[in-house]
Amino acid sequence: MKNILIQFDTDPLPSTFDRVVAVDAGADEVFAYGGVTPENVTSLVHGAIFTRGPDELKHTAIFVGGSDVASGEAVLEKVTKTFFGPMRVSVMMDSNGSNTTAAAAVQAAARHMSLKGVTALVLGGTGPVGHRAAQILAMKGAHVRIGSRSVDRAAETCDAIRTVVEEAIVEPVGSTGEALASAITEVELLIAAGASGVQFLSESQWQGLWGLKVAIDLNAVPPVGLEGIGVTDKAKEIGGITCYGAIGVGGTKMKVHKAAIKGLFESNHLVLDTAAIAEIASEIG
Amino acid sequence: MKNILIQFDTDPLPSTFDRVVAVDAGADEVFAYGGVTPENVTSLVHGAIFTRGPDELKHTAIFVGGSDVASGEAVLEKVTKTFFGPMRVSVMMDSNGSNTTAAAAVQAAARHMSLKGVTALVLGGTGPVGHRAAQILAMKGAHVRIGSRSVDRAAETCDAIRTVVEEAIVEPVGSTGEALASAITEVELLIAAGASGVQFLSESQWQGLWGLKVAIDLNAVPPVGLEGIGVTDKAKEIGGITCYGAIGVGGTKMKVHKAAIKGLFESNHLVLDTAAIAEIASEIG
Amino acid sequence: MKNILIQFDTDPLPSTFDRVVAVDAGADEVFAYGGVTPENVTSLVHGAIFTRGPDELKHTAIFVGGSDVASGEAVLEKVTKTFFGPMRVSVMMDSNGSNTTAAAAVQAAARHMSLKGVTALVLGGTGPVGHRAAQILAMKGAHVRIGSRSVDRAAETCDAIRTVVEEAIVEPVGSTGEALASAITEVELLIAAGASGVQFLSESQWQGLWGLKVAIDLNAVPPVGLEGIGVTDKAKEIGGITCYGAIGVGGTKMKVHKAAIKGLFESNHLVLDTAAIAEIASEIG
Numbered sequence: 062m063k064n065i066l067i068q069f070d071t072d073p074l075p076s077t078f079d080r081v082v083a084v085d086a087g088a089d090e091v092f093a094y095g096g097v098t099p100e101n102v103t104s105l106v107h108g109a110i111f112t113r114g115p116d117e118l119k120h121t122a123i124f125v126g127g128s129d130v131a132s133g134e135a136v137l138e139k140v141t142k143t144f145f146g147p148m149r150v151s152v153m154m155d156s157n158g159s160n161t162t163a164a165a166a167v168q169a170a171a172r173h174m175s176l177k178g179v180t181a182l183v184l185g186g187t188g189p190v191g192h193r194a195a196q197i198l199a200m201k202g203a204h205v206r207i208g209s210r211s212v213d214r215a216a217e218t219c220d221a222i223r224t225v226v227e228e229a230i231v232e233p234v235g236s237t238g239e240a241l242a243s244a245i246t247e248v249e250l251l252i253a254a255g256a257s258g259v260q261f262l263s264e265s266q267w268q269g270l271w272g273l274k275v276a277i278d279l280n281a282v283p284p285v286g287l288e289g290i291g292v293t294d295k296a297k298e299i300g301g302i303t304c305y306g307a308i309g310v311g312g313t314k315m316k317v318h319k320a321a322i323k324g325l326f327e328s329n330h331l332v333l334d335t336a337a338i339a340e341i342a343s344e345i346g
Numbered sequence: 347m348k349n350i351l352i353q354f355d356t357d358p359l360p361s362t363f364d365r366v367v368a369v370d371a372g373a374d375e376v377f378a379y380g381g382v383t384p385e386n387v388t389s390l391v392h393g394a395i396f397t398r399g400p401d402e403l404k405h406t407a408i409f410v411g412g413s414d415v416a417s418g419e420a421v422l423e424k425v426t427k428t429f430f431g432p433m434r435v436s437v438m439m440d441s442n443g444s445n446t447t448a449a450a451a452v453q454a455a456a457r458h459m460s461l462k463g464v465t466a467l468v469l470g471g472t473g474p475v476g477h478r479a480a481q482i483l484a485m486k487g488a489h490v491r492i493g494s495r496s497v498d499r500a501a502e503t504c505d506a507i508r509t510v511v512e513e514a515i516v517e518p519v520g521s522t523g524e525a526l527a528s529a530i531t532e533v534e535l536l537i538a539a540g541a542s543g544v545q546f547l548s549e550s551q552w553q554g555l556w557g558l559k560v561a562i563d564l565n566a567v568p569p570v571g572l573e574g575i576g577v578t579d580k581a582k583e584i585g586g587i588t589c590y591g592a593i594g595v596g597g598t599k600m601k602v603h604k605a606a607i608k609g610l611f612e613s614n615h616l617v618l619d620t621a622a623i624a625e626i627a628s629e630i631g
Numbered sequence: 632m633k634n635i636l637i638q639f640d641t642d643p644l645p646s647t648f649d650r651v652v653a654v655d656a657g658a659d660e661v662f663a664y665g666g667v668t669p670e671n672v673t674s675l676v677h678g679a680i681f682t683r684g685p686d687e688l689k690h691t692a693i694f695v696g697g698s699d700v701a702s703g704e705a706v707l708e709k710v711t712k713t714f715f716g717p718m719r720v721s722v723m724m725d726s727n728g729s730n731t732t733a734a735a736a737v738q739a740a741a742r743h744m745s746l747k748g749v750t751a752l753v754l755g756g757t758g759p760v761g762h763r764a765a766q767i768l769a770m771k772g773a774h775v776r777i778g779s780r781s782v783d784r785a786a787e788t789c790d791a792i793r794t795v796v797e798e799a800i801v802e803p804v805g806s807t808g809e810a811l812a813s814a815i816t817e818v819e820l821l822i823a824a825g826a827s828g829v830q831f832l833s834e835s836q837w838q839g840l841w842g843l844k845v846a847i848d849l850n851a852v853p854p855v856g857l858e859g860i861g862v863t864d865k866a867k868e869i870g871g872i873t874c875y876g877a878i879g880v881g882g883t884k885m886k887v888h889k890a891a892i893k894g895l896f897e898s899n900h901l902v903l904d905t906a907a908i909a910e911i912a913s914e915i916g
Binding site: 347348350352375377379381382386389390391392393394396397398406 | 644646647650651652661885
C-alpha cells in the first residue's frame with residue numbers, strides 16, 4: 062500500500078519546497094493542495110480518513126504548510142477537530158518551516174552546551190520561529206528570555222508557552238535600547254529570529270558578552286540580526302563563541318523535516334507540531 | 347507504460363477520496379484537476395487523447411467527480427463529445443459517489459432476493475443516488491416505485507429512466523402523508539436515498555410492512571430516513587427484515603469503485619456511467 | 632533519487648498534454664502548477680533550488696508551458712533570473728508546443744534538402760511557431776523570408792532573430808496580394824505557420840512554383856494555409872513537391888519533446904529554448 066502525503070498549503074500555489082522534501086523523504090504519492098482554509102478542508106480530511114481501513118490509515122498522512130504560520134495553525138486545528146475516534150491520520154504542521162527551523166536551531170545549540178538551566182535569549186521571540194525556539198528551549202529546561210520590541214507581546218508569548226510547557230521558566234524582555242542592554246546580561250545562548258533586515262546587535266556588542274557560548278542567527282538573507290554571523294556559518298568559532306547562520310542550521314532542519322515525514326507513516330495518530338518535531342531533532346542529534 | 351488517471355473534479359479542490367481510491371486501485375499516476383467545467387475541459391481532453399498512440403490510449407483514462415452530480419453529468423457529456431473516432435479514452439463518472447453508491451445498494455439487495463419482478467420503493471428517488479438506484483433496479487426487472495415529495499418530479503425521473511431502460515416498469519409515487527402510506531403497500535425492497543435529516547418512516551411503520559424483505563438506508567449521518575437502521579448495519583436482521591446502513595453498503599461501494607477504475611485501463615472506449623457500474627457491481631456480487 | 636519535473640503552466644489548469652508527455656519521457660514525479668506568472672513563480676523556484684544538494688540538483692527540472700507563448704516567455708525569464716550561481720535547475724520552455732513544433736518542422740525539411748543557403752519562406756512568420764521556425768532556419772544558414780500581413784511586424788521579427796543569430800540572413804516580406812506573389816519567387820522551402828483558418832496560397836499557386844522542393848503546413852485543423860496539404864501528410868509527394876501536414880510533423884515533435892525532457896535531467900544548468908531544442912531535433916534526425 063502506497064504512502065500518501067496530503068499537502069494542505071494555505072498559499073494559492075502549494076510549496077515546491079515541501080513537495081520535493083516529501084518525495085525525498087519517501088512519500089510514494091504527494092497530493093498537493095493550495096488555497097486550503099479551515100472552511101474548505103473538512104471534505105478533504107474526510108477523504109483522507111474514510112478511504113482506507115483502520116489498519117491501513119497509517120499509510121495516509123497530512124502535511125500543513127504555507128508561508129503564513131497563523132493560517133497553518135488554523136488549518137491544523139480544523140484538521141485535528143475533524144478526526145474522530147480511530148478515524149484519523151497522522152499530521153505534521155510546518156508552515157514557513159517554523160517548527161523544523163526552530164527545532165534545528167535549538168538542536169544546533171544542544172551540540173555545544175547542556176540546555177538545562179542555561180540562560181537563553183531569543184530575539185524576535187514573538188515571531189513564529191522565535192516563539193517556537195523559545196518553547197523548545199523551555200521544554201528542555203533553559204531559562205528563556207523572550208525579546209521583542211513590545212514587552213507586552215513578549216509577555217503574551219511567555220503566557221502562551223506556559224500553557225503548553227507547564228514548568229517553563231520564561232521572561233519577557235525588550236529587544237531595543239536599554240531594555241536590550243539589560244536583556245543580554247549573562248546570556249549564554251543567543252538566538253536571533255527577527256524579521257529580515259533587522260539588526261539587533263552589532264558584532265562588538267554580542268562579542269563583548271561575558272559568558273556567551275553559542276550565537277545563532279536565523280536570517281537567510283543579509284543583513285542578519287547578529288552582525289558578523291554568515292548565513293553559511295556552521296559551528297564556526299568567532300572570538301570563542303560558536304556561531305551558526307540560517308544555512309548552517311539548514312542541513313539539520315532538512316534532516317528533521319524528512320525524519321518527521323517518515324515518522325508520519327509509522328502510525329495514524331501522531332500530531333507533529335512543535336514539541337514532537339523538537340523530539341525528532343533531539344533523536345537526530 | 348504508466349496508467350494515468352485524469353481526475354476532473356467540478357469542486358474547486360479535487361476530492362481526496364477519489365484520489366486515494368484511484369491510487370489504491372492501481373493507477374500509476376493521478377492528475378487531479380479542480381474547478382473543471384464544460385467550458386474549460388476541452389483542451390484537457392485533447393491532451394489526454396493526442397499524446398499517446400492509438401494502441402496505448404487504454405493506459406490513459408478520465409474520472410469525473412465532485413460534490414455536484416449535475417455538474418459532473420455536464421462535464422461527462424462534454425468529455426465524450428470531445429472524443430472522435432478512435433481518439434478517445436475510457437471515462438468513469440461518479441460525482442458524489444452517486445453511481446457506486448446506487449450500484450452497491452442494489453447489489454446489497456440482490457444478495458437477499460431475486461430482483462426480477464420484485465416490488466421496490468425508492469424514497470428520495472429523484473435525487474442523484476435514488477434516481478440511479480431506481481434505474482438499476484429497473485434494468486434488473488424490478489417494478490420500481492419512485493417516491494418524492496413532488497409526484498411530478500418523480501414522474502420526470504420515471505420518464506428519464508424509460509429513455510435509457512426501454513423495458514422499465516417504473517411508477518411515480520408520493521413520499522409523504524397518505525400518498526406514502528399507499529406507496530409502501532406490498533413493497534418487498536425499500537431504499538431510502540433522501541436528503542440528510544429527512545426521516546421518511548418511523549421504525550414501526552416500516553417494520554409493520556407485510557412482505558418487506560430488505561430495507562436499505564443510504565444516509566451516512568443520523569437521523570436516517572428509515573428510523574432504527576444504523577449506519578453501520580450490514581445485512582442485519584431487524585424484525586425479520588434484512589437491513590443495511592450507508593457504511594454497511596460502503597465496503598461494496600469501495601470494491602465497485604476500485605474495480606471500475608481498474609476496468610478503465612482495459613480498453614480506451616468505455617463510458618462507465620450508471621449501467622456499466624451496476625454491471626461491475628453484479629460481477630463483484 | 633527521483634527525477635522531479637515542475638510544470639509551470641500559465642493557463643489556469645496545467646496542460647494534460649505536457650503532463651502525459653513528461654510521464655512518458657520518464658519523469659518520476661510531475662508537479663503541475665496552473666496560473667503561474669512572473670509574480671508568483673519566485674518562491675516556487677526557490678523550493679526547486681533549495682531542497683536538494685548541488686550534486687543532486689540535476690534530478691529536479693522545470694518545464695514552462697501554457698497556451699500563451701508570450702506569458703511563457705515572461706515566466707521563463709523570471710525563472711532564469713531567480714537562479715544564482717550553482718543554485719539552478721535545468722529548464723525547458725515550450726508554450727503552445729511552439730519550440731518543439733518549429734524544431735520538428737525544420738527537421739522534417741532537413742531530411743529532404745540541405746538547409747544551408749536554401750531560400751525559405753515562412754508564412755505567418757511573426758507568430759510564435761513561425762518566428763521560431765525562421766530562427767532555426769537562419770541558425771542553419773538558410774536565407775529566410777519572413778512573411779506577414781504587416782511587413783513592419785515581419786521586420787521586427789527579423790531584428791529579433793538577428794539579436795540571437797548574429798549571422799542570420801533574414802528578410803521581411805508581405806504575405807498577401809502582390810507582395811506575396813513576389814515573396815514566393817524562387818522559394819525552395821515553404822512553411823505555413825499562420826493562424827487557423829487563413830489560407831495563404833491555393834494549391835495551383837504553390838504547385839506552380841518553380842524550384843519548390845518542400846512544403847510544410849502546420850495547421851492542425853483544416854482549412855490549412857497551403858491548400859491541398861493534408862494534416863496527416865508525411866513526406867507525401869504532391870506534384871513532385873515533398874509535403875508535410877501538422878500531424879505528419881507530430882511524430883517528430885513528440886520525439887523532440889520527450890528527448891528534451893530526458894535531457895533536462897542530465898545536468899542542472901540547461902535552458903532548453905528554441906536553439907537548444909532545434910539541436911535536439913537535429914540529433915534525432
